[in-house]
Amino acid sequence: MERVNQILENELFRKCYKKIEKCEKKREFCRHNMVHFMDVARIAYIYNLEEQLDIKKDVVYATALLHDIGRFKQYEDKTPHEKASLKYAPTILEESGYSKEESEMILDAIAQHRNKEVAKEHSFRGIFYRADKASRACFSCKSESECNWKNEKKNLELIV
Numbered sequence: 001m002e003r004v005n006q007i008l009e010n011e012l013f014r015k016c017y018k019k020i021e022k023c024e025k026k027r028e029f030c031r032h033n034m035v036h037f038m039d040v041a042r043i044a045y046i047y048n049l050e051e052q053l054d055i056k057k058d059v060v061y062a063t064a065l066l067h068d069i070g071r072f073k074q075y076e077d078k079t080p081h082e083k084a085s086l087k088y089a090p091t092i093l094e095e096s097g098y099s100k101e102e103s104e105m106i107l108d109a110i111a112q113h114r115n116k117e118v119a120k121e122h123s124f125r126g127i128f129y130r131a132d133k134a135s136r137a138c139f140s141c142k143s144e145s146e147c148n149w150k151n152e153k154k155n156l157e158l159i160v
């Protein structure tokens, strides 16, 4: 997991992460923090094993670490955060030793992580979309009624 640790230490990654933390200090809804990134990574890796997609573990974790990394831009100027994340992820991936081919797969999953059209696909972006959504415990969230996620998107019961 050397490359994943390189992402965690990457200067641009840390800068973006700090900005998200600042923006979400008082956020009562789901945060886009390390707990979320690790939940998504682990769930996506489980789906990867269950569905025998054979994606490398450090590719799954890199996608999870980077998919929401542009979230602060959405707070700042309403740029959809999957687009903002695509602005920062390529540099971070390159600096952390990911190949062009690996980056393309990661960037595709980031680009599609809010597109429910891909949810049923037997593909990396398909499992990644589902893992991101499954990571949210709407069924036990005290702010669920005020959350702007549509009811069909919310996990009102446990999804595994």
Ligand SMILES: [Fe+2]
Pocket: 067, 068, 081, 113, 114
């Ligand atoms: Fe997201």
Ligand SMILES: [Fe+2]
Pocket: 036, 040, 067, 068, 132
């Ligand atoms: Fe997310």
